[in-house]
Amino acid sequence: MHPDPEPRWGTVAITLHWTMAGLILALFVLGWTAESWHLSPTKLKLFQWHKSLGLLVLTLVWIRLAWRWTHTVPPIPAGTRPWEARVAIAVHRGLYVLMVAMPLSGWLINSAANIPFKVFGWFRLPDLVEPDKALKAAAQVIHLSLFWTLAAILALHILGALRHHFVRHDGVLSRMLPNTGRRRE
Amino acid sequence: MRGVLVLCLFPAWTHAAQWEVEPQHSTLAFTASWEGEPFEGVFRRFDAKIDFDPKTPERGRFLVSLDVTSADLGSEDLYEGMGEQDWFDFPHFPRATFTTSAIRALGEDRYLAEGQLSLKGIAQPVKLRFSWTGQGARGSMHGDADLLRTDFGIGTGEWAQSDEIGRRVRVRVDLRLRRLGPG
Numbered sequence: 001m002h003p004d005p006e007p008r009w010g011t012v013a014i015t016l017h018w019t020m021a022g023l024i025l026a027l028f029v030l031g032w033t034a035e036s037w038h039l040s041p042t043k044l045k046l047f048q049w050h051k052s053l054g055l056l057v058l059t060l061v062w063i064r065l066a067w068r069w070t071h072t073v074p075p076i077p078a079g080t081r082p083w084e085a086r087v088a089i090a091v092h093r094g095l096y097v098l099m100v101a102m103p104l105s106g107w108l109i110n111s112a113a114n115i116p117f118k119v120f121g122w123f124r125l126p127d128l129v130e131p132d133k134a135l136k137a138a139a140q141v142i143h144l145s146l147f148w149t150l151a152a153i154l155a156l157h158i159l160g161a162l163r164h165h166f167v168r169h170d171g172v173l174s175r176m177l178p179n180t181g182r183r184r185e
Numbered sequence: 186m187r188g189v190l191v192l193c194l195f196p197a198w199t200h201a202a203q204w205e206v207e208p209q210h211s212t213l214a215f216t217a218s219w220e221g222e223p224f225e226g227v228f229r230r231f232d233a234k235i236d237f238d239p240k241t242p243e244r245g246r247f248l249v250s251l252d253v254t255s256a257d258l259g260s261e262d263l264y265e266g267m268g269e270q271d272w273f274d275f276p277h278f279p280r281a282t283f284t285t286s287a288i289r290a291l292g293e294d295r296y297l298a299e300g301q302l303s304l305k306g307i308a309q310p311v312k313l314r315f316s317w318t319g320q321g322a323r324g325s326m327h328g329d330a331d332l333l334r335t336d337f338g339i340g341t342g343e344w345a346q347s348d349e350i351g352r353r354v355r356v357r358v359d360l361r362l363r364r365l366g367p368g
Contacts, residue, residue, distance in 0.1 A: 039266060041347035048220060114260035116219040124222055133261050 007074040008175040016064045017176055020099070023057050024154075027102075031147075051110060052120045058103035065096060077170045091156050098150045105143040112136035201238040201245060203365040204324055208232075210361035213251060217334070218351030224263075230255035235326070235362060239317055242288045242296050247313075249283040249358075253304070271341045278305045283313070294318055298328075304337040315358070324362035331355050 009017070027050060034046035076085050107128055110117055114131035118124055129135060164172035214227040231251035238245065254275045258264050268275035285300035294316045302311040315328025333352050334340050340350060 039269065039271075040343045041349040042343070044220070044349045113262045114258075115262060116222040116224045118220055118222055121220060131259055131261075136261075 008179070009074060010067075010071060012067055013064070013071070013073075014176060014178055016060060016067065018178075020057060020060055020064070023053055023060075024099075024150075027053050027057065028147075048117070048121070051106060051117055051125075054103040054106050055119050055125070057099055058107075061096065061099040064099075074175055077168075077172060079170075087156070088160065091153055091160065094149075094153045095157060098146060098153065102143070102146050102150060105139055105146055108139040109136055109143055112139055201236055201241060204235040204237065204362035205365055206231075206233045206235075207361045207363055212357070212359045213249075214357045214359075216355045216357070218348075218353070220349055221351070224258070226256050226258040226263075226267075228252065228255050229257055233360060235360075237288070237317065239290075239294070239296075239319060242290045245285070245288045245298075247283065247285045247288075247298060247300070251281050252279060253281050254279050271344055272339055274305060281305075283311065285313075302330075302332070302337070305339060307337045309336045313358075319362075319364075322364040324364065326358065326360045326362060329355055329357045 030046055030050040030053065034043055034050055037043040037046060076088060080088075107125070110125065111127040111129045112132045112135040114127070116124070161173045161176075164170050165174070208231075212227060213231045214225055216223050216225050218224065228251050231249065233247060233249040235248075236244075236246045253273050254268065256264065256267060256273075258267065267273050270277075281302065281304040283300055283302045285298045287300075288296055288298045291297055291314075296315050296317060298313040298315060300311060300313065301308045309332075311330050311332055313328045313330040315326050317326050318324065332354055334354050335345050335352050340347075340352075344350060
């Protein structure tokens, strides 16, 4: 008997989670490919998509945070050890911080480098700062460092989810999966 | 030094009315486009020998000489790209010149100068529309010319077929001039 709502993530949260998971993967592939591509129109296009999708993440993450602040989220399962709960909370907070910080640091690079850029070829992105070569170099270091941090935290996040599913069998992963109707519980 | 060079190139210079550019009050700029967005660059170092009398425009002549590597695009990244071989190829072609062959009046204070722009080792005809105002020893000229970067081999290879960086470029000149000696 649960007086609380069913301990599942809502449709909005699930949609946002998997949309952004896909976007982050696409951002990684686009960013890495663009960076290593020779200077050509293709390189510019790859960067344009990378930047546009990054700004989409920056927009969606606020919607996601707003959803979180206005909804009850499924509880950490009973029987979780305190250190595990602390790691889980830290990983989730880290992911939210990075989903904001990554696009912002990219935006900073673009502004400091003073590259004209239209989001999805649609509107000109305002510049955060004046052109500044040193700041651009610093922002690039930050962007790359944040990327490695994100990769590490994501690895923990994914390993944690798989452990819940295959080792603990506690439904923590299932409650973030779309409800296909064939879920046992 | 450049004056000597100009005299050698134009021994039959008519001396209708010679003007020199006041660099700190003059601009040589261009507008290109990046993913459809206009962006502007300026050339910091250029010089112009101008022989022009609005009463006899057909006898006028301009020789503009510029240091292509003095381009300021407001972005180090863009500047580096601009110097590449596919683009302006700074190491091989640091200079460009524009020499008029004919100037005619268009009415009011408007004129049209036809000439050759030599850029990246390629000379092509270019038309410069300009307005001229002069009073005593002071003059000013405002003009613009439209050109296709690909005519000059600017942006070769994949860039030639792409409008990521637009093919159309507008060059703009705003000169403040001082008359040299009596005409």
